Amino acid sequence: MRKLIFSLYLLAIATAFGSAQQYDLVLAGGRVMDPETGMDAVQNVGIRDGKIVRISSEALDGHRVIHANGLVVAPGFIDLHQHGQDLASQRVKALDGVTTALEMEIGAPDVAEFLKGKEGQSLIHYGTSASQVAARSLAFGTPLPAGTILPKTGPATDQHATPGQIETMLQRLREELDAGGLAVGMGIQYTPGATRSEVIDVFRLAAARGLPVYTHVRSAGRAEPGSAIESVGEVIGAAAITGASLHIVHLNSSCALDSLECLSMIEGARARGLDVTTEAYPYIAGMTAINSAVFSPGWQERLGISYDKIMLPDTGERLTKERFDELHNSSATHYVVIFSNTQELVDKVIQHPLVMIASDGLEGHPRNAGTYSRVLAQYVREKESITLMDALRKMTLMPAQMLERSTPAAKQKGRLEEGADADIVVFDAATISDRATFEKPMEPSTGVRYLVVAGTVLVDEGKIVPNVFPGRALLGPGKHSAWHE
Ligand SMILES: [Zn+2]
Incomplete structure (x- = not known):
């Protein structure tokens, strides 16, 4: 035809x-x-x-x-996980080969505003998930400040939600999906007050819409309870219970030293018929906000690291207890680099056939500008551990197929x-x-x-090329059809 x-x-x-x-x-x-x-x-x-x-x-x-x-x-490369959505970030993404960069992990706090702000002004294609983190902040009466996607720790991150608050949260997520959200984005580690039951409720909502959940899992360490293994088990369980598709973001940083075990869990879930996917970026360090819940008391035991593994990106300064306390307690949000993985493990993760490449890009971390070229340079050309075709598959077809769960427009992408x-x-x-x-x-x-x-x-x-803005929106089904659950 x-x-x-x-x-x-x-x-x-x-x-x-x-x-x-x-x-x-x-x-x-x-x-x-x-x-x-x-x-x-x-x-x-x-x-x-x-x-x-x-x-x-x-x-x-x-x-x-x-x-x-x-x-x-x-x-063109499809980045499912890009936080920096400004023009400076889009320029470096374009020079890294990226034609589509989506904010799927956490999601923009206001989908309509995000889409309106980028219309006709985007170098590359864009789109976003609906943010559970932002919906939760709203339900607690403390909406996220403009320009932020992560809350500072407080009641909206640390407390259990009441049934009324959960209903408000779910209603907000429905509205955000109606506005064009491509999926539900859950940063569970950033809202440790979310109970297992709340997580299942959010997965149920995604399943009812036929849309996937992209998630940063609950915790990243090896200590039990609260290990990365437990956290991956939690979301695989929620996917099994509800039928929602599940995408686990940045496996390299969430699972760190247990990355290979987490991959075997995903393989097992898939072998049992569940729709579970994952992604990684090719760096041994992660990055997050120092005043987020990741660094709530007990973080050293949870993450298995100490102050010396945390670095300020602008100066390269490694933190001490005093400096950490100062920044953690500051009202300004400082992003810090966290060295939590080994090169050997990251290499194994990147070459694993289930792993897509996604950057988790934001200004301050080299993954924003270098992720895709780094895979092609280091793994395809230097180490020869991935064929060029397999690397391209991880950057194009696999993320496009993931996006097909959200929009048929993705069938024309990544090919x-x-x-x-x-x-x-x-x-x-x-x-x-x-x-x-x-x-x-x-x-x-x-x-x-x-x-x-x-x-x-x-x-x-x-x-x-200056003054061209060919980027267009990728929209979830809510934007095009009236949904009634
Ligand atoms: Zn994350």
């Missing part, structure tokens, strides 16, 4: 314009790689009206022809195929490298030569 429509389309074009310049843009002579079909061949890609309409070994005419000889032409959206990265596999470090976390990656977003060239010869 697609072929027939396509032939008619070509016929119409040929009739109207003769054979000249059938395409808006042609990427000519690159190594076209598509993880879904397995295509890995030198081809020409014809783009028109934001779509890939032709992939062929024949020469194609276009208003613009980009010669991609010697370069890889792949689907380099005729009919797919023209979200394309063109990079030099021999040189692509991350340059962001803990000292200079916003240094852009090098090696992405071109980035096409919805058919528009956003990165041209390695540089961001």
Whole structure:
């Protein structure tokens, strides 16, 4: 059917314009790689009206022809987990090959406001989950301050919710899904007062909407009770009980030294028919707010680390007890880097076939700017522990398939195929490298030569094109249809 429509389309074009310049843009002579079909061949890609309409070994005419000889032409990377949604972050994401960056872990506190603020002003595609953390703060009468996604510790994070508060929270989540939320985002570690029963209630709501739950699990240490193993068990249990799909974010930081055991739990759940997925970023350190519930009393025992494993990103200063107390008690939110994993384990996690790449990006941590290039440089080129096609699958097809649980629009993403959206990265596999470090976390990656977003060239010869905003919203089903439970 697609072929027939396509032939008619070509016929119409040929009739109207003769054979000249059938395409808006042609990427000519690159190594076209598509993880879904397995295509890995030198081809020409014809783009028109934001779509890939032709992939062929024949020469194609276009208003613009980009010669991609010697370069890889792949689907643009899809980052399911990006907190920094400002233009500075979008620029470094684009130079890291990302064409879609979604705030799914926690979610924007106000979906409608988030979408309105980005319309026509986004370099790359965007979208958000509905935030359980924000809904809980609201239900406790202490809405999150503008511009924040995480609450400072207090009653809204630490206390059990009353039945009335839970109903208010669920109602807010329904409204946020109606506004276009793609999923429910739960930062359980940031709301330790949430009971197991409250967690199940939120999963039930997601299941009723047919949408997944993305979650930062309850705790990250090895000490029992409250271990990462227990926390992963909690959310797998909630998924089993309710039928909601479950995506566990940043397995590398949530499970840390027990990452491989957590992966075996996810494999086991999947083998029993549950829809459980996960992701990781290629760094041994995480990052979070020092006045969040992660650092409530007992954190050293829970996380199995001490002050010296915590670093201030701007200065590289390692904390002492005095400095920690000062920052923890400050009313300003300071983000800190936490060294909690080993290189050996992170390497094993990144190469595991179930693990998608997602950055958890925010300013201050090099993962914001360097995640995707780092995987291609370190794992594909240097260690040769992942094939280029498998790395691309982790960055494109797997996250697109995850997103299909939220919107059919994702079926056109993460693929380099005729009919797919023209979200394309063109990079030099021999040189692509991350340059962001803990000292200079916003240094852009090098090696992405071109980035096409919805058919528009956003990165041209390695540089961001000024004043183009081709990014569009990905919306959950609530935005398009009236739901009644
Ligand atoms: Zn997190």
